[in-house]
């Protein structure tokens with residue numbers, strides 16, 4: 001029996017800034033996890049990752065991160081991805097601050 | 104302090120120009136990340152969780168005020184206004200952007216700093232006792248030796264692709280403040296029975312996945328054999344060290360698997376080969392380097408102002424009691440400036456704080472600053488009559504925390520707030536523990552206690568040698584914190600023992616408090632430190648405090 005596939009998003013770090021980005025359905029890189037494309041089919045996910053990894057002049061180190069379907073888009077299932085989505089806990093830096101300024 | 108010669112300056116400028124071109128080629132797409140990654144790592148540029156991170160070497164932790172000011176300028180201009188000082192006496196910038204890095208490296212080059220060999224399987228920044236040249240107990244200043252090793256190892260053609268990274272530490276004092284026993288090679292400057300100076304050489308120490316205490320490979324190495332012998336050790340390791348498994352690639356495993364005697368025999372054989380190639384130039388260079396480290400002109404001045412301030416100002420007295428150490432010159436003291444204000448991030452300094460420290464060093468402390476592996480800043484040469492003014496300046500910059508050597512003087516690695524390798528957070532754990540003990544007003548009663556936290560098994564936070572060590576792990580997708588007790592990073596180095604099951608993120612502070620309360624209950628008196636009590640009592644009373652009561656049981660993972 002095939003094991004159940006945990007949904008994924010394609011994520012990476014932006015080449016210039018180094019910050020966390022996610023792949024959207026229309027092939028943009030977004031800073032906002034809520035906008036990311038949630039991939040529920042393993043074969044599709046692998047293909048999306050392969051395509052994304054070729055975009056060497058935009059990003060670094062693309063990989064598939066486990067997510068669940070949340071009410072506001074994909075939601076991390078592991079604390080590491082939760083921190084990547086937010087930023088460090090000791091300072092109001094990273095995405096938590098960027099979200100405000102973009103707000 | 105060592106200053107670059109023309110060769111050093113030209114070499115650095117060329118390396119920076121090369122890297123600038125490499126960054127350009129990465130950005131315009133002509134280099135892939137696979138091609139670029141080794142190049143950026145050779146220049147200290149990592150990619151972490153939320154951003155790039157630039158690790159800048161501070162050789163043996165020594166800085167001039169102009170260098171500290173430049174570090175502050177870089178923090179303001181290209182980062183977020185602060186820097187993080189590490190257990191390797193380096194500074195890390197957590198938010199540089201790739202296109203800015205070549206400019207940052209040029210700015211560092213202006214003050215004779217760089218980020219070369221702060222990554223990769225090379226010989227890393229050579230660290231040394233942060234009290235070097237100042238400590239009352241010192242036999243000799245270790246920095247000339249550290250500088251010689253730095254020059255020899257920088258861009259050493261044979262040692263750019265070692266099996267794994269390689270770390271040196273040097274101490275010139277019998278009281279080891281440089282954790283030499285936890286380094287790949289530790290060099291201890293000693294004197295033999297006849298009073299001749301030489302070196303005791305330790306090999307194969309290290310923390311990480313397989314912690315080991317360094318072993319003595321030569322108990323007395325004559326001064327002129329230093330470089331050839333170091334060359335022989337690293338060269339032997341370079342051919343013998345395992346490259347099939349990165350967890351077995353450090354020299355500690357090479358020594359362990361081959362046995363110290365076999366390893367020593369091979370080193371001695373290699374030494375016989377390389378020694379004739381050292382014509383003595385290295386010793387001439389060492390003499391020149393030593394001249395750079397001539398002690399400052401200490402002054403003879405009255406000390407009444409210091410005594411008067413002690414009597415008049417209890418806050419000053421408390422600070423002086425914890426943050427000063429004995430200086431070799433009469434009327435002088437070594438000041439440790441705590442970067443561990445309760446609730447703040449251990450080892451972080453804002454650009455404003457860096458400038459205040461630079462100003463103080465320039466005005467009162469012979470222009471010298473040190474970064475300690477305990478993530479504090481040292482003013483090595485201060486006349487005690489200047490201490491009241493220094494204390495006031497530190498207070499104004501929020502740098503006067505009186506906790507050096509106490510439980511809130513925590514070493515914490517960046518952990519999962521920044522580090523891509525982390526399995527759990529360490530910074531907020533440190534913040535909460537420090538805040539707890541501040542609220543309890545207990546830490547001065549508790550006395551000397553070294554607490555060290557790492558966010559993964561790599562042990563950058565030195566948890567194995569903490570009197571209390573905390574290791575953050577990922578247990579089935581949840582942060583879990585393992586406790587070790589009885590570690591020691593000094594000349595009596597020891598690896599801490601695990602207490603048992605770990606604790607959840609929201610339980611670890613309570614667990615540490617229970618350990619400390621158990622110590623207070625069981626100690627023979629205030630003179631028996633935590634470590635002494637642990638050595639007398641063993642783990643049992645602490646295990647009982649951690650796990651026996653119902654609460655402890657319910658919480659044990």
Ligand code: SF4
Pocket residue numbers: 516517518519522523524525526557558559560561562563564
């Ligand atoms: S110990 Fe682990 S988490 Fe901490 S800095 Fe080192 S590699 Fe990163």
